[in-house]
Amino acid sequence: MKIAFSPCPNDTFVFHAWVHGLIPAAPKLDVTYADIDITNHLAASGTGLDVMKISYAALPWVLKEYALLPCGGALGRGCGPLLLTKEAGADPAALSGKRVAVPSERSTAYLLFRLWAAQHVPGGVGEIVVMPFHEIMPAVRDGRLDAGLVIHEARFTYTAYGLSQLVDLGSWWETDTGLPIPLGAIIARRSLDLKAIEAWTRASVEYAWAHPEASRSYVLSHAQEMAPEVAEAHINLYVNEFTADLGESGYGAIAALLGRAMREGLVPEFDLAALR
Template sequence: MNIAFSSCPNDTFTFHALVHGLVPDAPPVEVTYADIDQTNYWAANQEGPEVMKISFAALPWVLDHYRLLSCGGALGRGCGPLVLTKEDQNDPRFLEGKTVAVPSDRSTAYLLFRLWTAQNLNEAVGDIRIMPFDDIMPAVERGEVDAGLVIHEARFTYHNYGLHMLQDLGEWWETDTGFPIPLGAIIARRSVDHQKVEEWIRESVDHAWAHPEDSNDYVMEHSQEMAPEVAQQHIDLYVNEFTRNLGEDGWAAVRVFLERAADEGLVPDFPREALTEKE
């Protein structure tokens, strides 16, 4: 089975057992490590592996050919993207007409940002500049952009750049909707036995929790020189019960998120029944 996911600690922790043959009856797995922005476009273009991780925000472009799986992804509370500025700001309208760096224009972070600005700004943001996520904080620090939208471990490290948080978009989303924030989704081609794949991924998650030491070397090998304590924070934040099973709240969070985005014209319309567990 071919699978693509990122080199981030939450993904390597989640899939370690499956990749290393520790899940009974699962087939051998060939992994492609790819940034989620890359897999978003692979899936939309019907390219790439049978199973992959993409952003929940990219689902409307892929649901004709892929099915959302109920496990392996990343949802949660207290783990949303942040809007950062060089100077300490507390008024969202600071962003009106400003240049903002974002890691992707087809990501949960970006859709949340657009939904939040639509609700809180009187005038539009100025330029949106797409750049690799690890370049965003240095660009804000140097004053090359007025603000940056950051994800992943940046929420733990932005103080190192002397930056300030204008908004925690996850906090806004949870307050506004009551739902967890949908970040990364696992999808499988419709030709794949999705129930079997879900079973294997769920067993991989269970193994990771039962034997966390097993994945340490694998996680750190792919963690891009991240400090071990930061990698562990990353895992603790993004691997949770929603990773094992979306559940009623998880499925509802995804539907509300993408329905809002579709209503705002930020994503293509999509068959709403495709985002139900019984689809």
């Protein structure tokens, strides 16, 4: 079975057991490690693999061919994207007409940013520049861009680049809606045995929690230039009860985000019932 997910610690932690043949009856995995912007576009282009990690924001483009699995992904509280600038205490209005780097235009981070900017940046921002997330903070630090939207472990390391947080978009979303933040989704081709894939994914999550040290070398081998304590903090933040099962609150958060994005014209129209 062909699968694609990022080399980030939460994904390698979740899928370690399945990748290493530790889940009974689960098929052998052929793994592609790719940034989420790449997997978003692979899934939407029709050249995607059997199972993929994509952004929840990319779901409207792929739900005809792929189903959302209720486990394995990233959704939670206190784990949202940050908007960073070089200037401490900057006024959001100062972003009007400015250049902002984002990790993907089909990411939850981008949707949250656009929804927030519509309320707080008069006239809107200027140019949106898409780049791999690990390049964003150096670009803002060096003055090549006015602000950067960052995800993952950047929330633990941005001060080392001399950057300041303009807004925590996750906190904004939680305050605005009272809901958790939908980040990364696990999808599988509808033509496959979805119940079996769900069971294997959940078993891999449960194995990871039961044997946290088993995946350590695998996680760190893919977490390039990341200190072990940062990798652990990353896992603790993004792998939580929603990773085991979305539940009603998880599905509610996804429907709220994508429903609002549809009303703002940020994603294609689709039937929210297709999420289940």
